[in-house]
Amino acid sequence: MPIDVSVVRKIAALARLRIEPSEEERYARELDGILGFVEQLQALDVSGIEPTSQVTAGERPALRPDEVCASDVRDEALAGAPERDGDYFKVPQVV
Amino acid sequence: MSAPLVLESAEALAAAVAKGERSAADVTRAFLAQADRTAPILGTYLHRLAESALRDAEAIDRRRAKGETLGALAGVPVALKDNICVRGVPTTCGSKILEGYRPPYDAHVVERLRAADAVIVGKTNCDEFAMGSSTENSAYQVTKNPWNLECVPGGSSGGSAATVAACEVPLSLGSDTGGSVRQPAAFCGVYGLKPTYGAVSRYGLVAFASSLDQIGPFARSARDTALIHSALCGRDARDMTSRADARPIALDGLEKDLTGFRLGVPRAILDEAGAGLAPSIRAAFEAAISAFERAGATIVDVALPHARYAIATYYLVAPAEASSNLARYDGVRYGARRSEGDLRGMYEATRGAGFGREVKRRILLGTYALSAGYYDAYYLRAQKVRTLIRKDFLDALEVSDTLLLPITPTPAFKIAEKTDDPLAMYLSDIFSIPASLAGVPALSFPASFDASGLPIGLQLVGRPFDEATMLRVARAYEREHDAASRAPAIATAGGGGAR
């Protein structure tokens, strides 16, 4: 399905990305080109093939034991926040 | 005459510092001075750490004076790509959205480097969030190729490749997702290793595409590459995908010759690049094959039938993972916030202003590929093709010990030459991406130079966790050729000179 400006707007909204109206046309063109290129995968028969979502060889590591290890990053983290309200991170109202 | 210090190998420098023949402080000063001279011209660094580097070096010297035995990288200056976290040091990933961000923790590789007594001298320039092949996508500056200031150093780890090529450091770290270590290494005439997926912990590496990202070193010799890889590899409890199977490499093993060694050559893949493949690259490739034959290797023809689908697969898988990995840059907890009305306005303004074009393009692409109704046709199908591509490599590495491939279709291209055509830029990853998708180790080594004096690199691909064999093959080539030992004029203009 060809990518047009309306699709760009839809996915930009999903991704919380502001795209300037002047740019929408160009993104649509570029995405359409790339998706056109990846169409070649449709030619391949992948029936019965397991998907690979990660490549992990070798022995499996153990899971983490349930033991508390306190971190000392809190103050640095809060100090680096764009906006804070006491010990909270502060953001505009969710409406 | 004895070569200037900055041209020496990390191995030699570390040995000298460990023996006390040289002080870590002197070594660090020499490299800092080199960088003072060349870094402003090349634009290699986003953030330099001269003061702390000297302090660390002096601390190392004091520990030696106390009789402590020093680590394998004693006093060796190392530069880090700006997507590797160092506590309290700016880490921007070349993006505006992380302007002013200072991580409150160290990456695993940073802990390992310190444990080996290396000295961290700065954060290098890169494409924004490691997305690019020229380092032109950095929100901050352009980095130049030390061999020709009009050319790109490659990317996305262009700063880390250039700083090693210019002898500003003997060693540096980059990250390789689809070729971001190997391709700039080739453009800059140095070694670049993408370890087996899982060989080096990703803890503290800012994620681009989690199932592909690996931290990899740049160096100016096969032995130095092995030296730093050995210091970094192995299991880390903070990365479930890291593996204990990754073992340090014995340097002596690299000196074994190639008798009885089987070099796999997937010639057909060269045609994939078609007209895009520079004659100089093809020539270097063929020359290398005969060189390895002379060195005693048996040449085995192998096929990677699905490698042709690698780019299409990669540009679905990587953006999909990236669209999710980059969701955390929302202006809530760190980075640069742009406020506009309500929460949603803040999100969109912050991300709209904070990300560059390439990053936005990939977020959109990945969001689309994962969105309802397209997942099966795009992301899931790509993952199945990925299975076929990995199998190709494992099969080829059954009948051979290591594969030889080109790494780039051309030598370094001119700055601004490709910025307008994303797809063309993507297509130049044809030789690097397959090994990334397969998760196997790959090494870019300096092979020769083209007529214009630009470096040409070639690529070796090995079995999972068998970085040692690739480095042994590269070392055999290094013994017979001088491509690796040449330094660009800018590196020696300070009074150096070819070794």
Add this chain to the structure above:
Amino acid sequence: MNRPAMSATDEMRAKYEPVIGLEVHAQLKTKTKIFCPCATTFGASPNTQVCPVCLGLPGVLPVLNERAVEFAVMTGLAVGATIHPRSIFARKNYFYPDLPKGYQISQYDRPLCEGGGVDIYSDGEKKRIGLVRIHLEEDAGKSLHPEGKEGVSTTRVDLNRAGVPLIEIVSEPDIRSGAEAYAYLTKLKQIVVYLDVCDGNMEEGSLRCDANVSVRPRGQEKFGTKTEIKNLNSFRYVEKAIAYEIDRQIALIESGGRVVQETLLWDSARNVAETMRSKEEAHDYRYFPEPDLLPVDLEDHWVEGLRETLPELPDALRERLVREQGIPEYDAEVLTETRSLAAYYEEVATRSGQPKLASNWIMTEVNAVRNKTGDTIDSFPIRADRLGDLVGMVASGRVSGKIAKQLFELMLASPDGPEALVQKHGLLPIEDDAALRALALEVLAANPGPTAEFRAGKEKTFAFLVGQAMKQSRGRAHPEKLQAALRAVLGEAAS
């Protein structure tokens, strides 16, 4: 949007069958979060239980907590679910300030457990509520909206809870009423508390519930359009909200309207459900396998080993009490409310050798006090050994029921055993003939009128005189012997 609560009439209700499915989130009682070693203590001051991982800082990675998997599997085993040898974590992508990474790590098409179910009682009838799945996921942080004086419009974010392990338990649409939903939740809570994998505390949010509600004409196969109700933070709210929504949907359809698929928010103050999100604005979560985690692979012997360690569950315990102690189903149901209450009962029953009497005492006297004081059985001042002795004394007639109640009161305040208290407070029964005769004479002397009436043949006054004598003895007089003494004295000629 605000909606007036439309109410349905009984004959309207009779025409429709409600179909309800519940999604319950239970917080697991692990020491640390699911993907990082931060503590999970409730009520810690804001952003103190955080680390680079749960803050979602650039470059961090999740590492799975072994105990969280264990607890989830135990729950699956307890409800007879299939435990999958391989399950996979997936990313659920959406933006919210208390979701640090911009995605929640959950499970999607390969959950840890599938199937199973729990039995409830729906007006006396045993009924099975099937389960679709149980999967593991991480909790989000807390967004606080300080009481918005107009103009002030900010949200504060506390990430202490971000990354706390949850299991999401999804039921089949087998529930037919708010009351059944209540019974189902009670049973689920009982199970996870028995397993000790969740503290079951709804106020602290360790149990949360969303309800999917639809109605269909009786006899129709096809489900009606469903709505989802969120923010149900007590079992009673769940019951109320479901009843409300069933009526709303029925009334809506009856008045010619159409139910639209939407998410509603329950307002417990006003007892109404209000639209939160309509289908058009529904999320596109873009699920995909989490590449930073490995598949969860469970060895068969490991799962079987866990099965061995499971405690006796409510149903089994109830049946055992009925079988071994011979008490009624109802008693057993009440006494197995918690594991410790059941254990308390068993000790009292064994020590006194009086299973039914023990059950009566606990269900009436003990629970009456606990309902007043709010004591749990573990904090109840009379331990099982002392109550066992008391019940034994009642059974052997050592003390009358009346005295026993006095002793029970005394035991609440004193650590002494019942026998010691009997001595201390002179509560021994009066059985000796001389003492009873004296008592009888005393009472007759004090009541000349009734005494005369009785002698004049008014048999009825005898009961009055017995009562007076009992009162006089503070209940200690041996009833039969007292009556005998009175008759004896009354029988003697008046002098």
